[in-house]
Amino acid sequence: MLARIVRRGLHAVLLVAITLTVTFFVLRLAPGDPSGRYLADAADPADIARVERSLGLDDPLPVQFVRWASSFLTGDFGTSLDHHRPVRDMLAEAIPRTLLLASLALVLQIGLGVWVGAMAARHRHGALDALLSVLVTALFALPAFYLAYLLIGWFALDHAWFPTAGIGTPGLDRGEPGWLFDRIRHLVLPVCVLGIASAASFARFTRGSLIDALAQDYARTARAKGLTEAGVLWRHAFRDALPTLLTIAGLSTPFLIGGAVVVETVFAWPGMGALLIDAIGARDYPVVLAINFACACAVVAGSFFADVAVAWADPRARGDDAEDAT
C-alpha cells in the first residue's frame, strides 16, 4: 500500500510539472510584448532591449522556463498588473474561501448523492426510482446558475431566510457575537447550489454501481441468510461500490472548481473563481496563470487523495503491480 501511495505521489508530481509547462507556454502565447507593460508604444529599441534584459527575456527559453518554474514552485507568482499586489497574497486570501465552499459542497454532494442513489437502487424500476431519476436528470441538465437564481428568488428574496450574496455582513468583525452564525448563513445557499448540482451525476453513478452490486451472487447469498434488504444494501453492496464511488468523487474536483467559478460569481463570493473572472476582465495574466496552476494542483491533489482512499477501501487495489493501463 505504501508503494502504491509513493508511486501515485510521484505521478502527481509529474502531473504538476506538466501543468506547469502548459501554463508557461500559455503565458508565452499571451498577446503583447511584456516590455509593453512598462514602456510607451513608441519606445526606443534600446530601452526595450534594456527592459527585456532586466526582465530576463533575452535568455534562452529553457533558462527562462527553469527560472520561472522555480519561482512559481516557491510560491512567487509575480505581481498583479491590475492591483499592483503580490499575486501570492491575493491567492492566500482567495484559496481558503474557495476550498471552504468546494469542500462543504463535496460533503453535500457525497451525502446527497449516496442517499438519493441508494434510495433509487433500493426501489429500482419502481415509482420512486422513476421520480428520483427524473429529478436527477433535470438537475443534471439545468445550468447551475439558474438553480442559484431560483434558490435566491425563493429563500433570499421571498422569505429573506438567507442573504442573497457576499461572505458576511459588512462591519460584523470576527469575534463579535453572531459572527459565526452570520458566516454560516452566507455559506448555505452557495454550498447548496454547488453541492446539489454535482450531487446529480454522483447519484446516477451511485445508483448504477449499487444496482450492479445488488445483482451479484453474494447479495443473493446475504438475502438467503436472512439479511434485510437495507442490510444487504449498506453492508454488502455499498462496501463493494465504495472504491468506484471514491474514484468518482476524486474525479469530481474539476467539476466542483469549475462550478465554483459560476457560483462565486452569482453570490459575489470573493474566492478564486471571482478573482479569475476579475483578472480575465482586466487582462491580468499573472493572476490568471497562478489561478490556473492552483486549480490544476487542487485537481491533482483530489485524484491523489481519492487514490489513497481507494487503496484503503479496496484490498484488491493494494497490490503493488495493480497499475492501471492509462
Add this chain to the structure above:
Amino acid sequence: MRRATATDRALIACAAGYSLLLPIAFAAGSRSHTTRADVVLAVAFGALLWAGVAAGRGGEGAALQARRRFAHNRTAVAGLVLLIAMVALAVVAPLVSGDPSAIGSPSFERYAPPGDGHALGTDRFGRDLWARVAHGGRASFALCALSVLLATSFGTALGALSGAASARVDALLMRFVDGLLSFPRLVFMITLLAFAPAGALTLALAIAATGWMGVARIVRTDVRRLRSREFSQAAVATGVGRTRLVARHLLPNAVGHVVVAATLNAGSVILLESSLSFLGLGVQPPVPSWGGMVFEARDAIATAWWASAVPAAAIALSVVALNLVGDGLRDALETRAPGRAAGA
C-alpha cells in the same frame, strides 16, 4: 436490402420534411437574423439525418443488431425525437416565429406574461420570448456541432497516433493528456478565451481545445486493445502497414465509443455555452442565446419567472435529449466507455 420498418419510415419522413422545409425557412429568414453559420448548421443536420437513414437501410450484422436495440429502447428514441425537434425548431425559427430582436410588437411591454400575442411572454426589452428561444437554439447547436466535430477529430487523430506509437511515445502523449485534464475545463476555457480575440470561432475553438482529451484516451485504449487481437495480427501478417492497419482495421472498430463520447460531449457543450454566456464570455448580444437569455432575466426571477424558465427549459431539454441519445447509443453498441461523461 431488408424491408423498411416503422422507425425507418419515420426517419425518412423526418429527413424529407426537413429537407423540404430548409429552403423555405431560409427564404423566410433572409430578412431577419440568418447567418452563414446557421445555413451550415442546417445543411449539416440535414446531411446527418439522411446519413442516419442510409446507415439504417444498409446495415447488416452487428450494425443492424445495434440499430434494433436502439429502436427498441423507448427512452433513447424519445431522446432522438426530442433532439430532432429541438434542432429543427432552431432551423425553421424564421418560419414559426417573428423577429427575435423586434422590440414591442404588437405593443411594447416589458416582461409580458405568456398569452396575448406573445405565446411565451416577453423579456425585459419587450422582445418575444418564443422568437428568441427558437432563434437562440441556432447559436447553441452551431457551437455544439462545430466544437464537437473539431474536438472529436483531433481527439481521434491523437488517440490513434498514441495507440499506434511505441510505448515511450504513447506514455509521453498520455501524460500530456493527463496534464491537460488536470485543468478544470471551465477554468481552462475561460483562460484561453482571455488570450484570444472574441468571436464565435474563438469560442468553438476554446471549447474544442478543452474537450478532445476524453476522446483521445478512449480511442487510444481501443487501438491498443485491438492491436493485440487476432484479426489485427492477421492483417499485419498479410503485409498491411501500420498506418493502414490503424485507419482501416482498428479505427472502424472504435467508432462506437467515439460516437457515444461525442454525443455526451455535445450535451456538456450546451451547458458550458450557457455558463460562458452567464460569465459574459459566450455568444455576444444581440445574437440570442439560451444562456444569455437566462442571464438577462435573472433579476426578474421572482416577478417574471417565465423569462428565465423558458430558455432554461430549452437548455435542459437539449441536454437531456443528447444524454438520452448518448446513453441509448452506448447501450445499443454494448460499449462500456470509461465514464468521463460528466464534464464541466
